Amino acid sequence: MTPRQDVAATVTSAHHVERNGRLGGWAHRHARWLFPAPAIFLVVAIIAYPIAYTVWMSLQEWYASSLTAPKFIGLANYEKIAVGDPRFREAVVRTVYFTVLVLVGETVLGVAMALLFNREFWGRGLLRTLAILPMVATPTAIGLVFVMMYHPTLGVANYLLTVIGLSPFKWTYSSQTALYALALVDVWQWTPLIMLIALAGLASLPREPYEAAHIDGASTLRAFWHITLPLLRPAIVVAILFRAIDALKTFDIIYIITQGGPANATETINILLFNQAFSYFNMGYASSMAVALFTVVMGVSLILIKVRRTTAW
Amino acid sequence: MVMRGWRRRWLGTAGFYALAVLFMLPTVFVFYWMVTLSIKPQVEATAYPPSFVRFSVTTAGYREVFTKYPFLLYTWNSLVVAVGCTGLGLAVGLPAAYSIARWRQRRLALAILVARIIPGISYLIPWYIFFRNLRMVDTYGALILTHLIVGLPIIIWVMIGFFEDVPADLEDAALIDGCSYFGTFWRVALPLVKPGVMATAILSFVFSWNNFLFSVILAGRQTRTLPIAVFNMISYEEINWGTLAAAATLITLPVLVLALLVQRHIVSGLTFGAVKQ
Numbered sequence: 001m002t003p004r005q006d007v008a009a010t011v012t013s014a015h016h017v018e019r020n021g022r023l024g025g026w027a028h029r030h031a032r033w034l035f036p037a038p039a040i041f042l043v044v045a046i047i048a049y050p051i052a053y054t055v056w057m058s059l060q061e062w063y064a065s066s067l068t069a070p071k072f073i074g075l076a077n078y079e080k081i082a083v084g085d086p087r088f089r090e091a092v093v094r095t096v097y098f099t100v101l102v103l104v105g106e107t108v109l110g111v112a113m114a115l116l117f118n119r120e121f122w123g124r125g126l127l128r129t130l131a132i133l134p135m136v137a138t139p140t141a142i143g144l145v146f147v148m149m150y151h152p153t154l155g156v157a158n159y160l161l162t163v164i165g166l167s168p169f170k171w172t173y174s175s176q177t178a179l180y181a182l183a184l185v186d187v188w189q190w191t192p193l194i195m196l197i198a199l200a201g202l203a204s205l206p207r208e209p210y211e212a213a214h215i216d217g218a219s220t221l222r223a224f225w226h227i228t229l230p231l232l233r234p235a236i237v238v239a240i241l242f243r244a245i246d247a248l249k250t251f252d253i254i255y256i257i258t259q260g261g262p263a264n265a266t267e268t269i270n271i272l273l274f275n276q277a278f279s280y281f282n283m284g285y286a287s288s289m290a291v292a293l294f295t296v297v298m299g300v301s302l303i304l305i306k307v308r309r310t311t312a313w
Numbered sequence: 314m315v316m317r318g319w320r321r322r323w324l325g326t327a328g329f330y331a332l333a334v335l336f337m338l339p340t341v342f343v344f345y346w347m348v349t350l351s352i353k354p355q356v357e358a359t360a361y362p363p364s365f366v367r368f369s370v371t372t373a374g375y376r377e378v379f380t381k382y383p384f385l386l387y388t389w390n391s392l393v394v395a396v397g398c399t400g401l402g403l404a405v406g407l408p409a410a411y412s413i414a415r416w417r418q419r420r421l422a423l424a425i426l427v428a429r430i431i432p433g434i435s436y437l438i439p440w441y442i443f444f445r446n447l448r449m450v451d452t453y454g455a456l457i458l459t460h461l462i463v464g465l466p467i468i469i470w471v472m473i474g475f476f477e478d479v480p481a482d483l484e485d486a487a488l489i490d491g492c493s494y495f496g497t498f499w500r501v502a503l504p505l506v507k508p509g510v511m512a513t514a515i516l517s518f519v520f521s522w523n524n525f526l527f528s529v530i531l532a533g534r535q536t537r538t539l540p541i542a543v544f545n546m547i548s549y550e551e552i553n554w555g556t557l558a559a560a561a562t563l564i565t566l567p568v569l570v571l572a573l574l575v576q577r578h579i580v581s582g583l584t585f586g587a588v589k590q
Contacts, residue, residue: 024493031494035412036421038405042465046458047428050439057438064442113336121329130340132579136572137344138523140540141565144547145347148554156346156363188339196580242584249432252525256544270434277438278530290435301430305423 051294058287065281077288087264088272088289095268098183099247105187107240110194111232115224117195118202131192143256146185147172150257172258175265182266185253190246194239201235202228234307241304248297269293347565350558351375358554374559381556384563387542391564393453394528394538395521398460402468402517403510405461410472411498415484422473426585429466433526436462441530451533459527464517470585471516471578475509476502512575516582519568539564 027034058077062070081088117127134142149157150171158168171181205228213223251270254260260267260275267275269289277286350358354371357364378384413422440459441450449455479502487497503510528538537545543560572579 027495028493032412032416032418035494035498036409036418039409039425039465039469040421042405042461043424043428046440046462047431047436050436050443051431053439053442054435057442064445109336116329116332116336121333123333127333127337129573129576130337132572132576133344133569134340135583136519136523136568136579138540138561138565138568139525140523140543141347141561142343144543144557144561145343145350147547148350148557149343149346154359154361154363159362188343192340193580193583197584200580238584245430249434251434255529256525256547270432273434274437278441283438283442287438290432290438293432294435297430297432298427301427305426 054287054290054294057284058291060284060287062284063281064283070284073284077285078292080285081288081292087267088269090264091267091269091272094179094266095248095270098179098186098250098268099244101180101183102186102190102247103240103243105183106191106194106243107236109187109191110239111198111236113191113195114198114202115228118199128196131196134189135193137189139252140256142185142189143253146181147257150181172266173262175261175263178258178262178265182254182257185257186247186250189253190243194236194243197235197239197242198232201232205231237307238304241300241307244300245297245304248293248300347558347561350554351562352559353555355553355555358558359552371555374555374557375563377553377556378560378563382542382546384542384560387537387539390453390532390536391522391538391540394456394460394536395518397453397457398464398521399468399514399517401457402461402464403514406465406468406513407472407503407510408498410469411476411502413469414473414476414479422470425466425469428462429470429585433462437527437530440527444531450531451536453536455531456528456536456538459531460521460524462527463520463524466585467516467520467582468513471513471582472506472509474581475506479505509578512578513582515571515575516578519571522568 057070059072059074060070061073061076062068117124149155150173152158152168152170152173155171157171161168169177172178209227209231210223213227218226249270250268251274254266254268254271255274258266260271270293273286273289273293276282276289349365349368351374352370352372353364353368354373357368358374409421409425412418436459440455444450444452444455483505484497484501487501488494492500522538523540524538525540525544528541529544532538532541543564546557546560
């Protein structure tokens with residue numbers, strides 16, 4: 001008897017009572033629904049119901065700070081965010097711009113790093129360890145450190161700029177540079193994720209095409225362009241979509257470092273909606289923004305699910 | 314010729330390591346800067362130009378964090394919420410993950426993925442209204458339940474992978490011998506995936522501990538967790554950088570240590586099994 005069968009035999013012989021009796025038998029027959037039932041209940045209670053409530057709330061006008069009851073106003077909130085609120089429109093543009101910025105930065109850097117590190121070298125384990133640190137560090141701590149590093153007069157960021165001969169700038173303290181400074185934090189934090197995903201993709205590449213290309217006399221660059229990139233594309237696309245979903249939702253870092261300032265320069269949809277809901281208690285209006293954001297993120301996710309199915313992993 | 318080949322290779326290796334250091338420097342530097350600021354006396358923490366290696370060491374920042382603020386209470390709050398969220402998440406998530414893996418419940422798996430995808434901020438308005446009506450704002454219960462949004466999907470998705478690796482023959486053998494599905498799950502599958510349970514428990518703990526968005530609204534005076542407490546310190550300690558850095562180090566160090574224990578599973582946890590290492 002193999003050890004595994006041995007385990008199975010000993011554990012089962014003593015416990016075959018549970019299937020007897022009416023309740024036990026019923027539970028056994030419906031196990032495939034009983035097992036996930038608590039999770040399904042929780043998902044419905046803490047996810048589905050709140051989403052439905054938000055959609056309903058988005059059709060109301062209601063200030064949580066006042067004593068008046070919610071008033072049904074149909075699609076008026078949506079009309080306002082679509083055409084009547086320049087601040088929301090600016091927030092949308094900012095959110096998309098921020099997302100594109102960090103995606104481009106993280107993809108280019110992450111893939112470049114993956115290509116560089118895709119070999120055997122001393123310190124490979126250390127590299128992987130270092131790469132995960134920014135992704136798991138507490139956002140509040142990261143935000144705090146960057147607040148201090150970005151300080152225009154005392155911060156180490158400007159000192160380092162002057163050391164390499166550049167002129168200092170105001171980072172998150174100026175409305176011209178604040179969004180870029182925040183994007184830099186995001187790039188710092190999440191480039192390693194793209195790198196690790198791309199590294200995993202590179203590790204699974206087959207050797208044969210390269211050997212064939214080598215025999216045919218193709219240059220390394222051509223081999224990279226015509227073999228590596230196309231084969232790596234599924235991994236990169238998945239990485240980008242994951243990051244796109246999270247970048248659209250970025251809240252912690254922005255709220256902790258700038259709270260949307262200076263002069264609304266970093267007010268993305270998330271920040272605007274948060275302030276509408278919890279500073280002005282304008283719940284109906286904030287809900288309509290939540291639904292809009294939710295729709296966009298779900299759209300990106302549907303692409304992700306589709307890609308996932310076609311790339312078979 | 315031999316000499317030149319050798320020199321070329323040496324230069325190549327040196328160049329590689331130079332690039333490697335260049336790429337990894339920002340990662341290391343931010344953490345290095347946080348820790349060194351936390352042990353610098355105030356004058357040196359805000360000195361310009363800053364000192365990178367030569368500075369005097371003090372524990373004043375750390376002492377101040379504990380004496381000026383109820384930091385132990387905040388730590389306790391964070392612990393209660395993270396442990397509660399992880400415990401509840403495992404109790405609910407393990408059977409669900411087992412069931413998804415065993416009966417290939419793809420749709421259920423996708424529904425749980427949706428929970429991870431939806432912007433957290435879009436749950437916040439209804440939750441705030443519910444918990445306010447139930448007078449549950451500023452209770453551990455509200456925080457634990459909401460943190461489950463972060464913890465549960467990770468637990469389920471990472472555990473699906475582990476349960477799928479349990480050989481089906483083994484479970485079938487147990488079933489044929491008269492064991493119930495519950496018995497098979499509890500006594501055959503679960504002991505085999507113990508390392509996975511440890512890893513997911515740590516992941517869920519880390520993400521609950523780090524959570525900012527839900528706690529900033531639903532935690533109050535009594536239940537304020539560390540990320541919120543430290544965020545509030547920014548306005549008070551604007552220029553007291555040693556204290557700020559000490560607080561930042563204190564909240565993130567435990568998480569970094571825990572994450573290192575499960576580093577093999579981090580990427581798979583963050584990408585929901587899309588990438589296996």
